[in-house]
Amino acid sequence: MARLVMFAILAVVILASAVFCVSTKRIMRAATGLLFVLFGVAGLYFLLDYTFLGAAQISIYAGGITMMYIFAIQLVSKRTLQGLSERWLGKRTFLAAFIALVGVATVILVLLKNQFINILTGNENALANEITMDIVGKTLMSADKYGYVLPFEFISVFLLACIIGGLVILNKNKKEESK
Amino acid sequence: MIPVEYFFILSGLLFFIGVFGFVTRRNLVAMLISVELVLNSVDINFAAFNRLLFPGGYEGMFFTLFSIGVSAAESAVALAIIINVYRHFHSDQVNSIENMKL
Numbered sequence: 001m002a003r004l005v006m007f008a009i010l011a012v013v014i015l016a017s018a019v020f021c022v023s024t025k026r027i028m029r030a031a032t033g034l035l036f037v038l039f040g041v042a043g044l045y046f047l048l049d050y051t052f053l054g055a056a057q058i059s060i061y062a063g064g065i066t067m068m069y070i071f072a073i074q075l076v077s078k079r080t081l082q083g084l085s086e087r088w089l090g091k092r093t094f095l096a097a098f099i100a101l102v103g104v105a106t107v108i109l110v111l112l113k114n115q116f117i118n119i120l121t122g123n124e125n126a127l128a129n130e131i132t133m134d135i136v137g138k139t140l141m142s143a144d145k146y147g148y149v150l151p152f153e154f155i156s157v158f159l160l161a162c163i164i165g166g167l168v169i170l171n172k173n174k175k176e177e178s179k
Numbered sequence: 180m181i182p183v184e185y186f187f188i189l190s191g192l193l194f195f196i197g198v199f200g201f202v203t204r205r206n207l208v209a210m211l212i213s214v215e216l217v218l219n220s221v222d223i224n225f226a227a228f229n230r231l232l233f234p235g236g237y238e239g240m241f242f243t244l245f246s247i248g249v250s251a252a253e254s255a256v257a258l259a260i261i262i263n264v265y266r267h268f269h270s271d272q273v274n275s276i277e278n279m280k281l
Contacts, residue, residue, distance in 0.1 A: 007181050011189050018193055018216055022200030027209055034212050037193075041219050045243075047181075048230045053243055057222075060247050065215070065254050072258040073208055076271045096202035104195040111187040131240065139237055148241050155248050162252035166259040 006047055014040035031069050038062045049130045186227035193220035207261045207271050211254060218250045 014037055021033030038061040045054035143149045193216060200213030222243045229239025265271050 003181055007185060011185070014189065015192055015196070018196040021216065022196055022203070022213060027206060030209055030212050034215055037216060037219060041223060044186075044223060045226055048226055050226055050230065050240055050243075053226065053240055056244060056247055060251050061215075061219075065251055068255060068258055069208065069212065072262060075262055076208060076265045093203055096199050099202065100195040100199040103198060104191050107191040107194070108188055111191065112184055129234070131237065135237070136240075139241065146237070148245075151241075151245055155245055159248065159252050162256050166256050169256070169259045169263050172263075 010040050010043045027073050035062055035066045052136050183227055183231040190220040190223040205272050211257050222246055
């Protein structure tokens with residue numbers, strides 16, 4: 001019951017911040033809304049006893065990505081910060097809202113009406129065990145059947161590629177300007 | 180014990196709030212913020228599927244972990260591109276980008 005109350009509070013926070021994030025006119029407020037959505041999702045992970053995942057969510061998303069967005073917003077445009085360039089789109093807003101409503105109705109209908117959930121639920125003690133750091137580290141580094149050493153290595157190469165790509169993209173213009 | 184359907188409803192709503200923002204926004208950074216909402220809704224689904232339906236395995240948790248890492252890298256590169264576009268076109272609206280080069 002306590003978990004259900006916590007879930008309700010987190011869901012309200014997440015959905016309200018998400019709606020605020022997509023509907024506000026000022027870009028900095030949208031970033032703040034995103035920050036609260038990320039904190040709410042981290043709370044959901046803690047609620048599911050994924051403590052490592054919640055910590056990673058807070059440190060990577062809320063700590064890193066949001067800071068990067070705020071820096072980018074400050075670097076990009078002064079007019080957007082003051083809410084001058086985001087204008088009312090008229091009919092297209094209603095069209096987008098209609099698409100979103102149709103989509104959410106379809107997805108929720110499919111997720112609720114299919115049968116495999118009914119077969120699988122009934123695990124009453126699903127929330128009893130927390131995944132320890134021991135298991136996380138050993139699974140990430142093992143090459144056995146349920147090991148993740150290959151995606152782990154791939155993602156490190158991928159991060160390196162992204163660092164180099166970002167630096168190259170940002171530095172190219174500077175050289176052209178100095179010439 | 181939370182019914183797993185509540186997680187589905189929450190993540191479906193969050194996903195389509197993100198889609199709505201992606202369609203209506205005209206600012207590149209704001210569109211990227213909407214994409215982050217979509218990615219987070221998918222992460223919620225991964226974690227809820229794993230914990231509430233298949234509590235014996237760890238696949239959902241590790242996929243969420245990898246998804247967080249990939250989205251961090253993706254938003255870093257996307258922001259680099261957006262800053263570059265702003266230097267190039269002196270605007271951060273999508274309408275202003277019609278050609279790859281000036």
